[in-house]
Amino acid sequence: MALPLSLLTVLVVFSCGPSGALGCDLPQNHILLSRDNLMLLRQMQRISTLSCLKDKKDFRFPQAMVNSSQVQEAQAISVLHGMLQHISDLLLTEHASAAWNTTLLNQLYMGLYQQLEDLEPCLLQEMGEGGTALASQGPTLAVRKYFQCLFLYLKEKQYSDCAWEVVRVEIMRSFSSIITLQERLSNMD
Numbered sequence: 645m646a647l648p649l650s651l652l653t654v655l656v657v658f659s660c661g662p663s664g665a666l667g668c669d670l671p672q673n674h675i676l677l678s679r680d681n682l683m684l685l686r687q688m689q690r691i692s693t694l695s696c697l698k699d700k701k702d703f704r705f706p707q708a709m710v711n712s713s714q715v716q717e718a719q720a721i722s723v724l725h726g727m728l729q730h731i732s733d734l735l736l737t738e739h740a741s742a743a744w745n746t747t748l749l750n751q752l753y754m755g756l757y758q759q760l761e762d763l764e765p766c767l768l769q770e771m772g773e774g775g776t777a778l779a780s781q782g783p784t785l786a787v788r789k790y791f792q793c794l795f796l797y798l799k800e801k802q803y804s805d806c807a808w809e810v811v812r813v814e815i816m817r818s819f820s821s822i823i824t825l826q827e828r829l830s831n832m833d
């Protein structure tokens with residue numbers, strides 16, 4: 645995902661400034677928001693997962709990379725932001741509005757938007773610490789590839805109900821990892 649120009653400008657300014665202490669505070673309710681999002685995703689289910697077994701596919705979620713205790717704070721924030729952004733991108737499409745209850749979808753989208761907003765200062769701070777390259781590295785890249793697979797899969801399946809059901813389950817799995825990352829980040833403070 646390309647960064648908007650305004651963000652890049654800010655990054656350049658920040659990276660020239662004094663580097664503050666590493667460590668950035670995520671809002672207290674960050675994990676709570678993720679749990680809400682997970683619940684919304686659960687409520688969104690429209691057809692049985694079992695009826696879609698034929699469409700099931702292993703997208704190889706990079707679990708080990710995302711969940712590794714080796715992932716440092718800056719990397720964890722980069723991965724977290726990437727996952728939230730990719731999920732928003734998946735859900736902010738006409739195809740998604742056609743597939744899901746729009747009331748629930750809008751609530752989910754607002755939760756995601758809030759989380760991304762809250763994360764922005766952390767991301768800028770970490771990138772100012774010389775982490776600009778993180779976006780193209782290991783776990784962040786693995787996550788981007790994973791979500792690209794989901795996009796392609798939906799397209800191939802012509803956004804069928806079963807394809808969306810399979811993707812819904814994948815997004816729920818992502819949120820479990822998002823919560824793990826958030827818990828790890830709040831323990832780092």
Ligand SMILES: *[C@@H]1O[C@H](CO)[C@@H](O)[C@H](O)[C@H]1NC(C)=O
Binds near residue numbers: 707711713824
């Ligand atoms: C992820 O890591 C946490 C703690 O490091 C652990 O409790 C959890 O079981 C792990 N989850 C997976 C799916 O590996």
Ligand SMILES: *[C@@H]1O[C@H](CO)[C@@H](O)[C@H](O)[C@H]1NC(C)=O
Binds near residue numbers: 687745746747748
């Ligand atoms: C969408 O979900 C909301 C909340 O669960 C519910 O009240 C509403 O009836 C649903 N709309 C449709 C069209 O199913």
